[in-house]
Amino acid sequence: MLHLTVEVPIRDGLILRGLHWAPEGPESAFAPVVLVLTPYGADRYHADGTAFAAAGFHLVSLDVRGRGDSDGRFSPFVHDGADGHDAVQWLAEQPWCSGDVVMYGGSYSGFTQWATAATLPPALRAIAPVASVYPGVDFPMAHNISKAHAARWLALTEGRRMNSGPFEDVALWRRAGSEVISRGLPFRDLDVMAVGRRLPFFQEWLDHPTLDDYWAAFVPRRQQYADIDIPVLTITGQYDDDQLGALTYHDQHLAAARPGTADRHQVVIGPWDHGGTRSGARSFGGLTFAASSAIDLRALHVEWYRWILGKADRPAFLRDRVAYFHVGENRWRSSPQVPGAVSDMAGPVERGSVLRLHPLADVITPGSHQRLLASKPPTAEQQITMVLDPRRASDPERDEPPAERTFTDELPLSDSNDGSTVHVSEPLTGPLDISGRFGAHLTLSTELPDFDVLVGVHLLPRDASPRLLGEAGLRARYRSSLRRPEPWPSGKPVRVDLGGFPFVSFRAEPGDRFALLIRPPHRRWQPNYQGGGMPADETVSDAVPGVVHIVQDPARPSYVTLPIVELSEEV
Numbered sequence: 001m002l003h004l005t006v007e008v009p010i011r012d013g014l015i016l017r018g019l020h021w022a023p024e025g026p027e028s029a030f031a032p033v034v035l036v037l038t039p040y041g042a043d044r045y046h047a048d049g050t051a052f053a054a055a056g057f058h059l060v061s062l063d064v065r066g067r068g069d070s071d072g073r074f075s076p077f078v079h080d081g082a083d084g085h086d087a088v089q090w091l092a093e094q095p096w097c098s099g100d101v102v103m104y105g106g107s108y109s110g111f112t113q114w115a116t117a118a119t120l121p122p123a124l125r126a127i128a129p130v131a132s133v134y135p136g137v138d139f140p141m142a143h144n145i146s147k148a149h150a151a152r153w154l155a156l157t158e159g160r161r162m163n164s165g166p167f168e169d170v171a172l173w174r175r176a177g178s179e180v181i182s183r184g185l186p187f188r189d190l191d192v193m194a195v196g197r198r199l200p201f202f203q204e205w206l207d208h209p210t211l212d213d214y215w216a217a218f219v220p221r222r223q224q225y226a227d228i229d230i231p232v233l234t235i236t237g238q239y240d241d242d243q244l245g246a247l248t249y250h251d252q253h254l255a256a257a258r259p260g261t262a263d264r265h266q267v268v269i270g271p272w273d274h275g276g277t278r279s280g281a282r283s284f285g286g287l288t289f290a291a292s293s294a295i296d297l298r299a300l301h302v303e304w305y306r307w308i309l310g311k312a313d314r315p316a317f318l319r320d321r322v323a324y325f326h327v328g329e330n331r332w333r334s335s336p337q338v339p340g341a342v343s344d345m346a347g348p349v350e351r352g353s354v355l356r357l358h359p360l361a362d363v364i365t366p367g368s369h370q371r372l373l374a375s376k377p378p379t380a381e382q383q384i385t386m387v388l389d390p391r392r393a394s395d396p397e398r399d400e401p402p403a404e405r406t407f408t409d410e411l412p413l414s415d416s417n418d419g420s421t422v423h424v425s426e427p428l429t430g431p432l433d434i435s436g437r438f439g440a441h442l443t444l445s446t447e448l449p450d451f452d453v454l455v456g457v458h459l460l461p462r463d464a465s466p467r468l469l470g471e472a473g474l475r476a477r478y479r480s481s482l483r484r485p486e487p488w489p490s491g492k493p494v495r496v497d498l499g500g501f502p503f504v505s506f507r508a509e510p511g512d513r514f515a516l517l518i519r520p521p522h523r524r525w526q527p528n529y530q531g532g533g534m535p536a537d538e539t540v541s542d543a544v545p546g547v548v549h550i551v552q553d554p555a556r557p558s559y560v561t562l563p564i565v566e567l568s569e570e571v
Contacts, residue, residue, distance in 0.1 A: 001053070002046075004058055005069075010086040014071035018042035018062035021049030022096065032100040032125070032309060033091045034184040036061040037084055037112040039076075039157050041068055048104070055302045059104070060091060064112065068160060076201055077111065077135050084116030084257055084446075092123030099123060102305050106130030106235075106278050107242060114249055116230050118220040126308045128233040128301055131277040134245030137214030142203050142244065143473040143500055144482050146526040147450060148177050149193045153361060154199040165342065177523040181394035181540055186524045188536045194480065206536040211482040219249075225256035231264040231308040231496070235297070237272030238325075239285065239407060243502045262321075266304070267338060269503055270295070270322040286408030290330035307311060326435065328507025334436075336505060340436035340563050341502070350427040354439075355432075357548060359384060359423040359516055373423035373516050382551035387419050388451055390543040393527040400524045408465045410426065412517055413458065420519030421550070424460065432508040435564030438470055438501035442518075443551040443558050447494045449532030450477045451548055454521040455498060457560060462511035472500040472523060475528065489533060493551045516560055518550070 003020040008015060019042050023031050035055050036045050049059040064103040073298055088101045102115040102121045115229025117127050119320060128503040133139045140150030156167040162426040166172065176194035180187065188206055208214040220228065232253065236246035254262045271289040277282060280297050282289045295317065302540030320334035360372040368375035371384065392398065397418050401409035413422055440455045445472040456471035477485040479496045488494065508514070521528075528535050552558050 002049070003560060006062070008060075008062060008087050008090050010065075010117075012085050014065065016062045016065065016083060017069035017088060018060060019049065020046070021046075021052045021053040021059045022548070023056050023058065030098050031056055031096070032305070033058040033083075033094075033101060034061055034099050034102055034104045034305070034556055035087060035091060036103070036105040036109055037064050037066045037080060037087065037116070038062070038105060038109045039067045039074065040108070040466060041162055045105075046064045049254070051298050051304065055305065057302070057305065058104065062087060066160070067157065068370040074313050075159060076154075077115070077263075078106075080112040080113035084112055085121045088116065088121040089463075100125045100309055102126045102128070102309075104128055107133055107274065110242075111135070111247065114220060115218070116569075117230065117232075118224040120224075120227055120353070124230060126231040126233070126305065128235070128304065129249065130235040131237070131242045132234070132246045132249055133242050134248045134274070135218040136208075136211050136261060137248050138242050140247035140355050141204075141526075143175050143472050143475060143531060144204060144210060144478045145475050145521065145528075146187065146209070147175070148190060148524055148526065149207060151194060151199060151202050153308065154191070154202050155195050158195075160454070170403070176524075177307070177400075179396045181523075182525060184539045184541055186537045186539050189461065204482070209534070210478070210485065219251070222252075222256045225253045225298060228253060229258065229261045229264075229443065231266075232305050233266045233301070235268045235269070235270075235277055237277045237325075238271050238502060238504050239271070239273040240277055240502075241288070243269075243498055250338070261525065264308075265321070266318050267322045268300070268318075269338075271324070271325045271327055285406030286465065288327075290326060292330050292332075293325050304540075307539040314473055315476050316500070324435070324503075324505050326433075326505045326507070328509070333505070339505070339565055340503075352563040353564050355564050356557075356561055357425060357514060357516065358552060358557060358559045359421070359518070360552060364424060369422065371421065371423045371515060373425040375425075377554050377557040377559070378552055382553070383445075383554065384421050384550040384560055386421055386455075386518065386547070386548045386550070387455075387546055388448070388530065389419060389545040390520075390527060390529045391540055391545060392418065393520075393529075393540065393543075394521070398515065398520070398522045400522050401505055407468045409468075410466055412456075412519060413466055413515055418520060419537050421515060425514040427511045427513050428508055430510055432506065433506075433565050434562050435503075435505040435565045437499070437503050438472075438563075439561040440472065440496075440498040441557075441559055441561070442496050443493050443556040444476075444506075444548055445475075445491065446488060446546060446548040447490045448476075448530050448546040448548065449487045449490075450475070450528060451488075451530050451546070452476070452521050452525070452528040454517075454525070456517040456519070457513040457562070458510060458517060459506070460513040460515050462509065466515065469539070470502040473497055473525065477532070490502055493556060495556065513563070
């Protein structure tokens, strides 16, 4: 039964409002509550509410403070923990609630679950955060590089209505991103260029370009992670924009958890993009995955909630702590932990090892812009030179790829005119199974005080389009710490260890090759004009062109690491 209005009081006298779907029949009098806190309109969970009510749960979807019908002013990330705590406790006290409250939802609603859990509401029995945004880690910046999407998202959530039309106007945002550069304006003016006025939180976020205490205030502290001892079901996708956030919560929770708690933190990683973590969609961005990847995610939540509330057996799908889909084998695998590397070794590929691939200066064929990507470092020193010219930041080739080929765009691999360097391996002689997160370990040298690069790993199948497997960014001033900037030592080779790549699980077949693309970031990211100033305030007139050398020799090798999980042939 749908109740079109529910009003939940919170501690400072405000009211959170939303919708309530209740089970009918005998179960309606005393049933658990599934709580959602969302900035996207409480009504969007109607299908979920109907399904959960049919399964014997109440579902209450509330607009977060300042959004939709709820009182107050929306301040992203600020009030959700305290408001969630009060909502949990109020719902648990209602005569139709069993006293048990669990949480549900994805993206921002995944964040609200972690924020609420950190306040330890006594009636909260479990959280199931999906594709959870982690403020400062994956949004509105990643690797301390601000995302243009931050302004777009703030325009979507400005005021009380959903500004879906402007948000979905891709051309508007592409044009604004290009023109703010070509007109000599700072990145800080992206909001004015796109929507005609300042977006206060866009400005506030840009004033905090490091992962400082401002961002730490939004997420659980280490002691709070340790105190979160309720069951957790983390869901993300191999192509989820917020996988970095979702797995950061997971990693932080496990690092702080008391004995036994980690066993109650389940993880599901499917072959999904951000939206697919809710819908289970198999086709997106130029990719299509096997029908065997499809699962009923809503039904999985129902089964998991019943299990942790003591009303049913453990779901068969979650027979171990982690379930992930292997692309190529096209089946779901189970593991006691998120798979990854257990060692870092060169030479033959063995189970549980890491394959190193080294970008070399040698071209594949005379006249080619593509260079070799080899399993062994060179015997003598080499340098690969990248010419980085931020004056070209508004060039068409710096556009993001169109949505229909987000992960299959061939242009960056075939065009080196934008300062990129492309390295391609020899064809594989046997199958290679990879599950885990890549790493990049580069020795770089430059006279620039700062620069940005995007490091991407691609699979080049023998008989299909290239596929982006994952990428991570580097802002050079934050190479040692995301909390403190450090100017680059002019002309000196510096080793940089780059993490933040997504988890992937796939099989590369004989004849397939890998490609490593190191390039200036496209306009999804804030431009860096390389002068060492505040990137949010610099303009193209401050641009400092320069070169960055990738140093390659046996004593200082540069390489990427791929985690191998099954015996295969050497590349």
